[in-house]
Amino acid sequence: xxxxxxxxxxxxxxxxxxxxxxxxxxxxxxxxxxxxxxxxxxxxxxxxxxxxxxxxxxxxxxxxxxxxxxxxxxxxxxxxxxxxxxxxxxxxxxxxxxxxxxxxxxxxxxxxxxxxxxxxxxxxxxxxxxxxxxxxxxxxxxxxxxxxxxxxxxxxxxxxxxxxxxxxxxxxxxxxxxxxxxxxxxxxxxxxxxxxxxxxxxxxxxxxxxxxxxxxxxxxxxxxxxxxxxxxxxxxxxxxxxxxxxxxxxxxxxxxxxxxxxxxxxxxxxxxxxxxxxxxxxxxxxxxxxxxxxxxxxxxxxxxxxxxxxxxxxxxxxxxxxxxxxxxxxxxxxxxxxxxxxxxxxxxxxxxxx
Amino acid sequence: xxxxxxxxxxxxxxxxxxxxxxxxxxxxxxxxxxxxxxxxxxxxxxxxxxxxxxxxxxxxxxxxxxxxxxxxxxxxxxxxxxxxxxxxxxxxxxxxxxxxxxxxxxxxxxxxxxxxxxxxxxxxxxxxxxxxxxxxxxxxxxxxxxxxxxxxxxxxxxxxxxxxxxxxxxxxxxxxxxxxxxxxxxxxxxxxxxxxxxxxxxxxxxxxxxxxxxxxxxxxxxxxxxxxxxxxxxxxxxxxxxxxxxxxxxxxxxxxxxxxxxxxxxxxxxxxxxxxxxxxxxxxxxxxxxxxxxxxxxxxxxxxxxxxxxxxxxxxxxxxxxxxxxxxxxxxxxxxxxxxxxxxxxxxxxxxxx
Numbered sequence: 089x090x091x092x093x094x095x096x097x098x099x100x101x102x103x104x105x106x107x108x109x110x111x112x113x114x115x116x117x118x119x120x121x122x123x124x125x126x127x128x129x130x131x132x133x134x135x136x137x138x139x140x141x142x143x144x145x146x147x148x149x150x151x152x153x154x155x156x157x158x159x160x161x162x163x164x165x166x167x168x169x170x171x172x173x174x175x176x177x178x179x180x181x182x183x184x185x186x187x188x189x190x191x192x193x194x195x196x197x198x199x200x201x202x203x204x205x206x207x208x209x210x211x212x213x214x215x216x217x218x219x220x221x222x223x224x225x226x227x228x229x230x231x232x233x234x235x236x237x238x239x240x241x242x243x244x245x246x247x248x249x250x251x252x253x254x255x256x257x258x259x260x261x262x263x264x265x266x267x268x269x270x271x272x273x274x275x276x277x278x279x280x281x282x283x284x285x286x287x288x289x290x291x292x293x294x295x296x297x298x299x300x301x302x303x304x305x306x307x308x309x310x311x312x313x314x315x316x317x318x319x320x321x322x323x324x325x326x327x328x329x330x331x332x333x334x335x336x337x338x339x340x341x342x343x344x345x346x347x348x349x350x351x352x353x354x355x356x357x358x359x360x361x362x363x364x365x366x367x368x369x370x371x372x373x374x375x376x377x378x379x380x381x382x383x384x385x386x387x388x389x390x391x392x393x394x395x396x397x398x399x400x401x402x403x404x405x406x407x408x409x410x411x412x413x414x415x416x417x418x419x420x421x422x423x424x425x426x427x428x429x430x431x432x433x434x435x436x437x438x439x440x441x442x
Numbered sequence: 443x444x445x446x447x448x449x450x451x452x453x454x455x456x457x458x459x460x461x462x463x464x465x466x467x468x469x470x471x472x473x474x475x476x477x478x479x480x481x482x483x484x485x486x487x488x489x490x491x492x493x494x495x496x497x498x499x500x501x502x503x504x505x506x507x508x509x510x511x512x513x514x515x516x517x518x519x520x521x522x523x524x525x526x527x528x529x530x531x532x533x534x535x536x537x538x539x540x541x542x543x544x545x546x547x548x549x550x551x552x553x554x555x556x557x558x559x560x561x562x563x564x565x566x567x568x569x570x571x572x573x574x575x576x577x578x579x580x581x582x583x584x585x586x587x588x589x590x591x592x593x594x595x596x597x598x599x600x601x602x603x604x605x606x607x608x609x610x611x612x613x614x615x616x617x618x619x620x621x622x623x624x625x626x627x628x629x630x631x632x633x634x635x636x637x638x639x640x641x642x643x644x645x646x647x648x649x650x651x652x653x654x655x656x657x658x659x660x661x662x663x664x665x666x667x668x669x670x671x672x673x674x675x676x677x678x679x680x681x682x683x684x685x686x687x688x689x690x691x692x693x694x695x696x697x698x699x700x701x702x703x704x705x706x707x708x709x710x711x712x713x714x715x716x717x718x719x720x721x722x723x724x725x726x727x728x729x730x731x732x733x734x735x736x737x738x739x740x741x742x743x744x745x746x747x748x749x750x751x752x753x754x755x756x757x758x759x760x761x762x763x764x765x766x767x768x769x770x771x772x773x774x775x776x777x778x779x780x781x782x783x784x785x786x787x788x789x790x791x792x793x794x795x796x
Binding site: 117118119120121122123124125126127171174175177178181183184185187188189191192193292293294382398399400401402403404405407409413416417419420423424427428429433434436 | 755
């Protein structure tokens with residue numbers, strides 16, 4: 089059995105008894121029923137995933153998966169591919185947006201190289217899982233082989249296993265870096281949702297209207313040429329996906345298999361989560377949407393996954409920044425459930441009135 | 443000169459030069475322009491308020507103002523007034539929702555008694571600023587005298603001065619406790635917005651449709667009877683407000699006068715902020731909306747104040763819970779501005795492409 093098959097087999101329904109007990113405690117706390125809004129179902133989900141009422145998310149990690157994209161040669165990004173590697177160095181040095189927001193959330197950042205078109209010094213603090221130096225141009229053929237796609241997903245799973253075994257992992261956040269990667273991400277939601285590509289593409293790092301239209305044409309060309317099969321998620325990933333997107337899918341599957349809650353970030357991370365949930369629908373039970381990205385395709389991904397994001401701050405950065413901020417909200421949810429006293433515990437009468 | 447007049451006189455425009463420098467730094471950071479969405483203007487505002495680029499919000503306090511309401515005798519709340527005092531004891535003991543969420547945000551909670559209908563032991567850790575034991579029933583006459591209203595606002599100002607002088611105060615959050623207080627809060631936004639009361643009332647702690655309609659009738663009766671003058675905010679506060687609402691207005695004015703950023707919570711806290719901003723429009727420059735409450739009148743308050751809330755988690759609890767969670771976001775904003783490196787600092791080329 090492959091690592092992927094084995095991991096999918098290990099994904100089971102979270103604990104429904106604990107979920108029921110959590111919802112009961114939330115309803116009996118000394119405050120109006122339902123008054124903590126979306127914190128309440130999130131708190132109950134965390135309890136059911138972690139199998140206890142007093143969840144402690146002490147060990148938090150954001151894994152930022154990086155990869156390059158052959159489709160950049162079609163002119164769909166403002167930035168040249170070299171910036172992917174430059175940003176990886178920035179992550180390692182600790183001065184990038186994700187480092188700053190993860191530090192604030194009390195989370196570590198681990199950069200994973202799934203397919204950057206650059207040779208990194210093996211001594212650098214990077215999870216070296218390079219499958220190949222960037223994908224092929226999907227507007228001229230499949231982005232990668234089915235074997236490479238499977239390998240990228242398994243690399244993501246193995247990263248979760250490595251982190252959980254070596255340093256402990258209570259909460260995982262997913263993030264991405266890859267110049268050009270809004271293009272494959274929009275292609276992936278187009279395949280699964282069957283919605284018109286023009287409704288799913290946005291400016292990415294800052295394209296103008298003409299650039300957005302070019303991006304839509306390139307995606308349509310790639311879809312017509314490669315004909316990815318929506319009922320075969322690995323086919324979709326191979327033909328119009330990306331190496332870091334496969335890694336991001338693997339992170340979700342790996343976390344779900346180990347009963348670790350996982351927060352996805354924006355468009356690219358959620359594209360990975362889509363692949364994961366198509367490979368194994370139960371994985372969705374372990375998944376939280378960190379935020380709603382301003383990149384338009386993300387909203388359709390959230391609808392497709394039926395996930396309500398925790399934050400809506402008009403961000404569109406990637407790297408895992410939305411996941412990092414949302415970690416603070418999820419962490420607060422654990423305290424809400426465990427620490428707010430019930431009417432009975434504080435001896436307030438009239439609890440029946442609620 | 444009274445404390446109120448003196449404080450209003452001290453409220454000046456935040457530093458526009460620092461704001462411009464902050465926006466420039468944000469635009470030059472190694473990430474797509476504007477990609478951190480609403481964090482960016484919030485970070486720039488914080489810098490302009492605090493007068494420096496590297497803002498440190500180390501000393502955070504939530505002040506939860508409590509008071510009772512004579513209008514409860516009209517049957518507009520599911521809970522009897524006694525619950526106000528019971529919840530104050532819950533706050534002091536540390537097991538209430540606001541204690542839990544403030545602790546998570548690294549903030550202290552200070553409960554202030556502006557007008558609870560109960561005698562508290564003076565030794566309890568409460569800011570004892572009781573003006574009277576609850577307001578009069580506004581459906582039968584003014585809630586309080588103009589002098590009492592002014593006194594409640596000044597009590598709020600004096601609390602800020604006390605906290606800033608005794609323990610330091612870098613960020614203030616406002617919160618409320620007062621059975622029945624969604625009724626005066628909805629009345630206040632009705633007066634200023636001139637919108638129909640029926641559009642501004644919600645279920646509070648859990649009224650059914652009949653209860654909501656009763657609440658609207660009671661507010662309309664109070665407005666017709668007392669005829670509060672929308673051009674005279676102290677008249678509005680006295681006739682259809684509340685003692686804790688006056689305290690909440692004073693917190694905003696007191697914070698603005700000392701150049702301390704202040705986050706308001708939901709319907710009741712924002713009603714206090716409305717009074718403050720009508721008394722001194724410049725106070726708004728120091729004010730952040732923590733979240734969007736599910737209580738319908740709150741949306742109209744936010745529109746009236748032209749504030750975009752940081753969070754939208756369908757909460758409707760009060761106590762300062764939304765302000766506490768939003769403190770974590772504002773704190774992250776300070777790190778975004780100071781700690782994310784610019785293109786120049788990390789030596790990435792192609793910065794012009796942004």
